[in-house]
Amino acid sequence: MSDKIKKVLETPEVPDRLKPENITELLDAVPVRKRSRIKTVTAWCTAAAACLVITVGAVKFGSDKMISEQTAIMSAADSKPFGITNGISSGVKDESADEAVSEESDSASADKYTLQIPETLAFEQLGSYERVYEFYRKGIRSYGDIIGEDDDELMINSADAAERNESTVSEEASDISDTYSQAEGISEADVIKANKKGVYYFSTHVYGKTFRYVPFDSRNGRFGEPEETDISSYIPDAESGIREMYLSGDILSVIVYAYSGEDYAYSTAVLTFDVSDGSPEFAGSYIQSGVYISSRMKDNIMYLVTNQHPDYSFRFISDDEDITDEKYMKRVLPFCGESFENSECLDPSCILVPKGWDDRKYFESFVNVSGIDVTSPSVPVSVVSVAGNTEEIYCSQENIYLTEINYNSENEYYETGITRFSADSGTVSPQASGRINGRVLNQFSMDEYKGHFRVATTSFVYGDRGSGWPSNNVFVLDMDMNTVGSITGIAEKETIKSVNFQGDTGYVVTYERTDPLFAVNLSDPENPFITDEFKINGFSTFMRKWSDDLLLGFGVDADEDGIETGIKLTMFDVSDDSELNAVTTYSMNAEKSRRSYHSVYSDAVHDRKALLISPERNIIGFPVVEAIRDEDNNPETKSAYILFRFEDGQFKETGQIKAEGMYPFDRAVYIDDYICMFGGDTAVCAEISEMKETDRIYFETNDIYLWD
């Protein structure tokens, strides 16, 4: 396949004018810029820092007072190395922030909202934009900042939150599925959410601008008239697309990618909608620089993680650019606020970078972590921006863990850097960081339990003469992110495919040709040990506790030679961790013959959110796509949603529903006795116990589907 793609890609001939021998002509045509932009930055910073205006205000963009306000922040930061954050939040919130606030009132709030960083933290704070630029010039990575808000604000917010919680409780009980979350009480985002009024959905097959509210009547299993909401009007002047959403009480929070092409500003917006009447009413917005990485929600607080890459903009900004201009600053500094227009750069005093950055040679990015109260999103409770990258995040009740893959050029190993942030009612603050060998597969590779952080990684082992192979490890870290115990060299030459932590036990699936499930006893954090290993064909890409004695695995089926053949469900018996076993398996395999082609695939293999699992309801559901090419070479693709139950020690198919629309199913939810399945342009409802269809609707959409 790759070879064929390559052939297509290599087809076009490069026009003559772009051939290397002709390129000098092109270069001659344009004068080389002489002036160094970097000098300009320095000069400006020095000049600004020299000004002493003792007022505190926000760096309010779009205001002609920008420079003096800017200066104010910097001088304030000089006098107090730990973040003053009041200005930023109030600037967004109301007009009065444009006026100078006296120094005293500021220091009072500064006492409250200082970002306290443990001395042991591997990061230090940068006190001014000048130092941020200096940091950039070293070609490094960078970290963040905290924004507080005033007391009144916090109190109003918490009162609001309490009210909403009450109203949620008083609603009539209805058994509605939500996106499976790794930690209890910590919600995770998805493209589908449901409440008793209906379903909010957009397809994973498209980066579209619209989501749908499909009213649903749980008495008869019928859909109402779908309503479409176009988010682009709420983010003017930007290219936007929906990523994921949350539903908390009556608030639907939609996470949106927003790219302002004019100034390379990649950012992430959160749009909130009041859905107390079912149909979404726009309520508020928040925007934060950087590309969306991940998020979690606890009560009404959303923790949003974005990754910002200022290097390109910092290096290639043209010389005629005014560096005190809002656009320039927003290209290279983290910002947040209500909208592009009404947003501000984070206070420089709070920007964190790794200690010893003088020696660094690489220019990396910022990770921006914020806590947002979705009942009043425009002003975040806090924002921290930390130098680095992040891939997978894990969130426990009190902490957010960010992982960063680093290549250690000294020993040529991949390492995972882990930074723990405390997260309390929206206030995020980095606490400790550490490093372990290898790479983390996904969020389920991590877990916090009784004051210890456990993590499974796949690393690489070097043999003689440049040979090498993967190997796997489980590390136990304390809250200071120091490794206290570990098992290394688990299943050499295999890689981790899924992990599941349950209290004192960790279950790890590795794979090369068969799928060994390992049980790791973690009851003594300093001395973890493997209790058993169980082999089975294929591998699970996701595992979930079914009961105290049973662990459900979903993944790929493969034959004895490791050739992947289809989808597989496995019910592991984990009643005795020293005697692992499989109760039963169920495979859906492609039939291959010389004259026809047939394959079976499920999005859920790589996207566990496509799985609908409820041990309480005895439901295991997932979408399946079958591709068939018959003897006359006619291709046909069939999409269905299949529901299983686990009964008498066997997986039993309850039934399946065919998509029949243009697009395959990608998600389903259950609402009381019904399952609602969605696929791009189709919604189908069926009664759960027999998968008997009760309603089917098709939407019209202007979004461009990937499946067209």
Next chain:
Amino acid sequence: MKTDDFRKDVNTAVRGDREAFSRLYALVYEELYRTAFYSLRNEHDAADAVSETVLDAFNSIRKLRSEEAFRSWIFKILSAKIKRKQAEYSKSAVDINAPEYESILHENFKFENQELAEAMYRIEDEDRLILSLSVLSGYTGDEIAKICRINPSTVRSRLMRTKEKLKRLIGE
């Protein structure tokens, strides 16, 4: 080109030497153009994107931090150019079924590749860029992530999905 020669050329190019820059460019120009062509599905825009990239790169090469970074650095510039152009397109919805695309397909691709080429034209903008960086230039997921400024795991899963999709689109 030997590593030493390469470094020498980078160092010379950093000081504004056009010949040295051209030699470096010769190492990547085909990939640059083809990535642009495939991402933008249009030879004129692809040529524009590449020449703009060349100018930007030459004008700013003195800021290049390490010799090794040359390749991914110039692709980063290209990817920003491509994204800008793609953003312009999406404002004026591009119709893949329009006659001009049919002629691009017919003119540029041999019959046996047309089905795949058409399928590849139909995947989403960013996925096309990721696919071409991966297959054409052999970048890893992490490198593509840095070039396109997206999450590495997203790159990997999207690449996987794109390939699955292509397989299904051409029924393989």
